[in-house]
């Protein structure tokens with residue numbers, strides 16, 4: 526799948542913390558109906574078989590709506606379900622080695638916190654970058670803070686699309702205007718909400734207002 530910059534607009538990462546009797550699949554479908562443009566399946570405590578089973582279910586939904594779907598960290602799961610790609614962090618395999626495993630047509634996203642990491646990730650063949658944490662977050666306890674100034678420097682230093690991540694919500698998204706990002710990436714601002722579809726709709730409208738390309 527070729528990555529369209531506009532598909533970065535509202536990037537949702539899954540989290541089962543707030544399932545509240547429903548399924549992750551129905552939550553993912555709600556967020557897509559509300560306007561999410563990209564889905565990442567992030568599972569930190571799941572064995573391979575269960576992860577693959579879950580990923581297949583989510584992929585059916587993202588395929589139905591033609592939304593890019595990547596797997597967090599686990600390249601074997603990405604290969605097993607033929608996801609559109611993978612997202613890796615600084616402590617994971619680098620993009621060059623990931624590319625050798627998943628092939629030239631897949632999407633590789635890389636998390637970065639510095640200009641140096643961003644330039645290297647682009648040189649290594651990353652298709653997009655996730656930059657954060659731009660605000661305090663309780664979703665990822667080991668996240669490193671990246672200022673808006675650093676975010677702007679990173680966006681100026683590379684030509685691949687970037688999303689900001691970490692603690693972004695309806696009240697602070699405006700601070701990301703003119704930071705050079707192609708979209709926002711959120712977990713709790715969508716999945717912790719009682720009405721995921723409506724929360725996504727509001728974030729979608731707000732994210733359309735802060736990016737500098739035509740929707």
Ligand SMILES: Cc1ncc(COP(=O)(O)OP(=O)(O)O)c(N)n1
Nearest residue numbers: 598612613614615636655656690710
């Ligand atoms: C789009 C996006 N950006 C950043 C991250 C964080 O990735 P990483 O640093 O590997 O941390 P974990 O998500 O693995 O805890 C991400 N997942 N997605």
Ligand SMILES: Cc1nc(C(=O)O)sc1CCOP(=O)(O)O
Nearest residue numbers: 657658662664691692711712713
């Ligand atoms: C998964 C993740 N990565 C981050 C990074 O800084 O790289 S922050 C983060 C958590 C994002 O969740 P929320 O939108 O609930 O703050």
